[in-house]
Amino acid sequence: MNRPRSLVSRISLNIAAVIVIVCSLFPVYWMVNTSLLPASSVRSTPPHWWPDQFTLKNYQEALGDQGLITALLNSLAVTGITVVAALVFAFLAAVAVSRYRFRSRSLFIVVILVIQMIPAEAMIVSVFRVLDGWYLINTIIGLSFVYIAMVLPFTIWTLRGFVAGVPADLEEAAMIDGCSRAGAFWRITFPLLAPGLIATGVFAFIQAWNEFVFALVIMTRPESMTLPIWLRAFVQATKATDWALVMAASTIMAVPVIVFFLFVQHRMSSGLVAGAVKG
Amino acid sequence: MSTISLPERTSSAAAPSDPEPTKKGRPFPWGPLALLTPALIMLVVFIGWPLVQLVIMSFQKFGRAQIFGAPPEFVGLDNYAKVLTDPEFWAVLGRSIALCIVSVVATMVLGVLIAVMLTKLGAVMRTAVSVSLLLAWAMPALTATIVWGWIFDTQYGLVNWVLTQVTGENWMGHSWLIDPTSFYAVAAIIITWGAIPFVVFSTYAGLTQVPGEVLEASELDGAGGFARFRLIVLPYIRSILMVLLVLQVMWDLRVFAQIYALQSIGGVREKTNTIGVYIYSVSMASGDLGAGGAISVILVVILLAISGYWIRTMLKQDKEES
Numbered sequence: 001m002n003r004p005r006s007l008v009s010r011i012s013l014n015i016a017a018v019i020v021i022v023c024s025l026f027p028v029y030w031m032v033n034t035s036l037l038p039a040s041s042v043r044s045t046p047p048h049w050w051p052d053q054f055t056l057k058n059y060q061e062a063l064g065d066q067g068l069i070t071a072l073l074n075s076l077a078v079t080g081i082t083v084v085a086a087l088v089f090a091f092l093a094a095v096a097v098s099r100y101r102f103r104s105r106s107l108f109i110v111v112i113l114v115i116q117m118i119p120a121e122a123m124i125v126s127v128f129r130v131l132d133g134w135y136l137i138n139t140i141i142g143l144s145f146v147y148i149a150m151v152l153p154f155t156i157w158t159l160r161g162f163v164a165g166v167p168a169d170l171e172e173a174a175m176i177d178g179c180s181r182a183g184a185f186w187r188i189t190f191p192l193l194a195p196g197l198i199a200t201g202v203f204a205f206i207q208a209w210n211e212f213v214f215a216l217v218i219m220t221r222p223e224s225m226t227l228p229i230w231l232r233a234f235v236q237a238t239k240a241t242d243w244a245l246v247m248a249a250s251t252i253m254a255v256p257v258i259v260f261f262l263f264v265q266h267r268m269s270s271g272l273v274a275g276a277v278k279g
Numbered sequence: 280m281s282t283i284s285l286p287e288r289t290s291s292a293a294a295p296s297d298p299e300p301t302k303k304g305r306p307f308p309w310g311p312l313a314l315l316t317p318a319l320i321m322l323v324v325f326i327g328w329p330l331v332q333l334v335i336m337s338f339q340k341f342g343r344a345q346i347f348g349a350p351p352e353f354v355g356l357d358n359y360a361k362v363l364t365d366p367e368f369w370a371v372l373g374r375s376i377a378l379c380i381v382s383v384v385a386t387m388v389l390g391v392l393i394a395v396m397l398t399k400l401g402a403v404m405r406t407a408v409s410v411s412l413l414l415a416w417a418m419p420a421l422t423a424t425i426v427w428g429w430i431f432d433t434q435y436g437l438v439n440w441v442l443t444q445v446t447g448e449n450w451m452g453h454s455w456l457i458d459p460t461s462f463y464a465v466a467a468i469i470i471t472w473g474a475i476p477f478v479v480f481s482t483y484a485g486l487t488q489v490p491g492e493v494l495e496a497s498e499l500d501g502a503g504g505f506a507r508f509r510l511i512v513l514p515y516i517r518s519i520l521m522v523l524l525v526l527q528v529m530w531d532l533r534v535f536a537q538i539y540a541l542q543s544i545g546g547v548r549e550k551t552n553t554i555g556v557y558i559y560s561v562s563m564a565s566g567d568l569g570a571g572g573a574i575s576v577i578l579v580v581i582l583l584a585i586s587g588y589w590i591r592t593m594l595k596q597d598k599e600e601s
Contacts, residue, residue, distance in 0.1 A: 013396065013400065014404060016396055017396060017400055017404045017407070020393055020408055020411070020412070021408055021411040024408075024414065024472075025411045025414060027415070027418070027426045027427060027430065027472070028414050028415065028426075030426060030429070031422070031426045034429065044435075045435075046440065047437055047440055088317070089318040089321060092314040092315070092317060093317075093318035093319075096310070096311035097311075097315075099311075100310060100311040105311075108315070109594070110590065111322075113589075114590065115326055117529065117582055117583055117586040117589075118330070118579055118582070119529075119555070119578060119579065119582055121533050121535050121554070121555035122558065122576070122578045122579045123329055124562065124563070125336065125558070125562040125568050125572055125575060126329035126330070126333040126572070126575075128563075129329075130325070130328060130329050145324075146325055148321050148325070149321045149324070149325035149326050152318055152322060156318060210419040210420065212536035213536070216559070217559070217563060228419070228536070231421060231422070232425075232539070232543055235544060236543040236544075239428070239432075243432065243435065246429070247425075247426070247429065250422040250425050250426060251422075253419065253421075253422055254418055254419055254422040258414065258417040258418065261413070261416070262413060262417060265413055
C-alpha cells in the first residue's frame with residue numbers, strides 16, 4: 001500500500017511501531033529476565049532491567065523439583081500419543097472427505113464444525129464421568145483420548161485443505177505409468193503432504209501441551225499432573241516467596257511451544273483463515 | 280491455500296467392484312467410510328457420548344450421593360429452574376459478557392489498527408513488529424497469565440514500582456487482584472495481549488489483497504484517508520473481520536485458564552468467577568453435577584447460536600470449492 005510522505009507522519013508511525021514491539025515483547029522478556037536473576041535481587045527495588053547478576057540457579061532448582069520432572073514426563077507422554085494418533089486418524093478422514101464424494105459428506109463437515117464450537121468448559125463434567133466409568137481418571141491414556149478427540153476436528157479440517165491441494169491428476173498419471181492406486185498415493189501424494197502433516201502435528205502438539213481445563217479435572221493426583229496443572233499449583237505455593245523460581249518454571253513450559261510455533265507460524269496464520277475466508 | 284476442485288470419484292481401492300445401492304439408488308462407496316471410522320469412533324466416544332450424558336445429567340438430580348453410586352432420578356427442569364433463579368448465575372454471566380465485550384472490542388480495534396500500520400511501515404520495522412507479535416502469540420495462555428501476575432505483583436511488581444516513580448505517591452503494596460474491577464482489568468489486558476497477534480496477521484493478510492491501483496485511483500479522485508479505508512479497504516476485509524469477531528467472542532466468553540490462574544495468584548474466587556470457572560466450581564468443588572450440567576448446556580446453546588453465522592460461512596465456502 002501507499003507510504004506516508006510527510007516526515008512527521010513517518011516518524012509518528014515508527015514511534016507507534018516501537019510501542020507495539022515493546023508491548024508485545026516485554027512480558028516474554030520479563031519472564032526470561034526474572035528467571036535469570038537470584039531471588040534476592042528479584043525482591044529488591046529498583047527492579048533489575050536486565051540479568052546483571054546472571055545465574056542459572058533457578059533452572060537448577062526447578063529441574064531438581066521432582067514434581068516438575070514428573071509433570072514434564074506426563075506432558076511429553078500425553079502430547080506424544082495425541083500428536084501421533086490425531087495425525088493418523090485425521091489424515092485418513094481428510095483423504096475420505098476430500099478424495100471422495102458421498103452422501104453424508106457435508107453432514108460430516110457440519111458435525112466437525114459444530115464440535116469445534118463446543119467449549120471444553122461445558123464438557124468437563126460429563127467427560128469426567130465417562131472416563132471415571134472406565135477407570136481412566138488419572139491415566140495418561142485417558143487424557144490422551146480426550147485430547148485426540150479435541151484436536152481431531154481442526155486437524156481434519158486443516159489436512160483436508162492440504163489433501164485437496166494435491167491434484168488427483170498426479171496420482172492418475174502415476175497409475176498410467178504402472179503404479180497401483182495405493183502405490184501412487186504413497187509415492188506421489190504423501191510426500192507432497194509432508195509439510196501439511198508437520199504443520200498439523202505441531203498444532204496438535206501446542207494444543208495438547210497447553211491444555212488446561214480437562215487436565216485440571218482428569219489429572220487430580222500429584223503424580224499424574226501435566227505441566228500446566230503443576231505450574232499453577234506451584235505458583236500458588238511459591239509466588240509470595242520466589243518469583244524467580246516461578247519464572248524459570250514458566251520459561252521451561254513456554255520455550256518448547258514458542259520454538260515450535262515459530263517453526264510453523266506462516267502455515268498456521270494462513271491456514272487458520274484460509275479455511276474460513278477467501279480475502 | 281487455494282484448493283482445487285476434484286473430479287467426482289465413485290470407486291476406491293477398498294470398495295467392492297459392485298457398489299451397494301442405497302435408498303436413493305446412488306452408489307455408496309465403502310472406501311471413505313473405512314477411512315473415516317477411526318476418527319468417527321474417537322469423536323463419538325469422547326465428544327458425542329459425553330455430550331449426550333451432559334444433556335441427560337442436566338435433567339437429573341446428580342450430587343455427591345450419585346457420584347458414589349446412588350441411582351440418579353429425573354427431576355425435569357429443576358436444575359434449570361435452580362440455575363436461572365440463582366442471582367449468582369446471572370452475576371457470573373453478566374461478568375463474563377462484560378469481560379468478553381471489553382476484551383473483544385480492545386482486541387479488534389487495536390488489531391486492525393496495527394494491521395493497517397503494518398501495511399505502511401518499511402520492511403525492517405514491519406519484520407520487527409511481526410516477530411514481536413509472533414512471540415506474544417506463541418506464549419501459552421497460562422504462562423502469560425503468570426508473567427502478567429508477576430508484573431502486577433503486590434509487593435515487588437513492576438507496575439507498582441513504575442507508578443510510584445511516576446506519580447510520586449506510594450503504590451508499593453497495592454493489590455491489583457483483590458478488587459474485582461481491577462482484577463478484570465488485569466484479566467482483560469492478559470486476554471487482549473494474547474489475542475491481538477492473531478487478529479493482526481489475519482487482517483494484514485486481507486489488507487494485502489486490496490489492489491493498489493484501486494487505492495491510487497480513489498486518491499486521485501480526492502478521497503481522504505479515512506474515506507478510502509471505509510469505502511475501499513473495508514469491503515475487502517469485511518468477511519475476515521466478521522469471522523475474527525465471532526471467533527474472538529467465542530474464545531473470550533469461555534475463557535478459563537487465565538481467570539483460574541489469576542485467581543490463584545491473588546483474586547477472590549467468589550467475586551471473579553466467569554462462566555467457565557463457575558461450571559468447574561459448581562460441578563467439581565460443590566459436587567452438584569446436575570446444576571453444572573444445566574449451566575454447561577446453557578453455555579453450549581449460547582456459543583452455538585453465536586457460531587451459527589460462522590458455520591454458514593464455512594459451508595458456503597465448501598460449496599464453492601466442491
